[in-house]
Amino acid sequence: MGKISFSLILALAVVTVGTTSEKKCVLSGMWKNELHSLMEIHDVNDEGEFSGEYLTSVTATSNCIRRSPLKGAQHDVERRAQPTFGFTVNWEPFSNSTTIFVGQCFLDEKGKEILETVWLLREQVDSPGEDWKATRVGTNIFTRKRNAMRGKILQDHSPPCEAPAPTALGTRPPAPRLPSPPRL
Ligand code: BTN
Numbered sequence: 001m002g003k004i005s006f007s008l009i010l011a012l013a014v015v016t017v018g019t020t021s022e023k024k025c026v027l028s029g030m031w032k033n034e035l036h037s038l039m040e041i042h043d044v045n046d047e048g049e050f051s052g053e054y055l056t057s058v059t060a061t062s063n064c065i066r067r068s069p070l071k072g073a074q075h076d077v078e079r080r081a082q083p084t085f086g087f088t089v090n091w092e093p094f095s096n097s098t099t100i101f102v103g104q105c106f107l108d109e110k111g112k113e114i115l116e117t118v119w120l121l122r123e124q125v126d127s128p129g130e131d132w133k134a135t136r137v138g139t140n141i142f143t144r145k146r147n148a149m150r151g152k153i154l155q156d157h158s159p160p161c162e163a164p165a166p167t168a169l170g171t172r173p174p175a176p177r178l179p180s181p182p183r184l
Contacts, residue, residue, distance in 0.1 A: 022081060023081065023107060023111050024080070024081045024083075024107075025081060025082050025083065025105035025106060025107050025113045026044070026105075026113070027041045027044055027050060027074050027083075027085060027105060027115075028041050028042065028043050028044055028050070029041060029144055029145075030144065030145040031115060031142040031143065031144055031145060032142065032143060032145045033140040033141060033142045033143075034140065034141055035056075035057050035058055035140065036057040037054065037055060037056045037057045037058070037140070038054070038055045038057075038145065038154055038157060039052060039053065039054045039055070039070065039142070039154075040052050040053050040154055041070075041072075044074055047073070048073050048074040048075060048076070048083075048085075049071075049072070049073050049074075050071075050072055050073070050074065050087070051069065051070065051071050051072075052069075052070045052072075052087075053067050053068065053069060053070065053154050054067070054068050054069075054070050054089045055067050055068075055154045055157055055158060056068070056091075059094070059095060060095070060097070060121070060123060060136070061094065061095045061097075063094040063095060064094060064159055064161035065094060065158075065159055065161075066093035066094045066158065066161060067093065067154050067155070067158050068089050068090060068091045068092065068093050068094070069089070069090055069092075070087050070088065070089045070090075071087060071088055071090075072085055072086055072087025072088065072101075073085065073086060073087075074105070081107060082104060082105055082106050082107060083104070083105055084102070084103070084104045084105075085102070085103060085104070085105065086100065086101065086102040086103075087100070087101050088100050088101075089101070094161075095123075096123070096124040097121055097122060097123040097124065098121075098122050099119050099120065099121045099122070100119065100120050101117045101118070101119045101140070102117065102118055102119075103115050103116050103117030103118065104116055112143070112144075113143070113144050114141060114142070114143055115140075115141065115142035115143075116139075116141055117139060117140045117141070117142065118137070118138070118139050119137065119138055119139070119140060120135055120136070120137055121135065121136040121137075121138075122134060122135050123135075123136075
């Protein structure tokens with residue numbers, strides 16, 4: 001093989017390795033936010049779609065918190081290092097509300113992944129006249145929770161809803177509540 005052909009192949013190999021080894025922010029895995037809520041995102045498919053589970057640490061209800069299903073989509077899985085994404089959490093297991101999150105998966109200067117998100121939480125109200133108070137908005141920042149065994153952590157952290165542990169007063173303490181929206 002001539003010197004030129006060999007150099008060309010070598011250059012191509014270097015470019016290929018450089019391109020494929022570029023670190024990308026991947027949504028799959030276990031995440032924790034600043035409220036100490038946990039979420040597990042399962043594998044992202046070729047279309048960028050994913051599902052998972054969310055275990056919130058807070059609730060606007062007085063119900064016992066349960067793991068809740070989530071579904072979403074991530075932008076351009078292959079091409080983008082810091083993709084945007086969106087997902088919906090259906091709180092049906094304990095609440096009639098729905099939350100949508102939109103955000104971007106960032107890599108910081110050390111290559112650490114951070115999910116910067118904005119959410120809208122819609123609660124069910126009885127009539128259009130109450131619509132004005134039905135939506136809360138906020139932000140959450142998620143960081144990756146390492147060494148998490150798939151499917152196990154959320155299960156282990158879920159509160160035991162069925163058998164309330166008796167306390168001195170005979171009842172369990174209420175779940176932490178979200179702050180109420182400002183009064184108009
Ligand atoms: C409800 O209380 O009706 C359902 C749970 C809502 C939890 C919200 S969603 C946005 C925020 N981020 C969290 O991790 N938990 C709260």
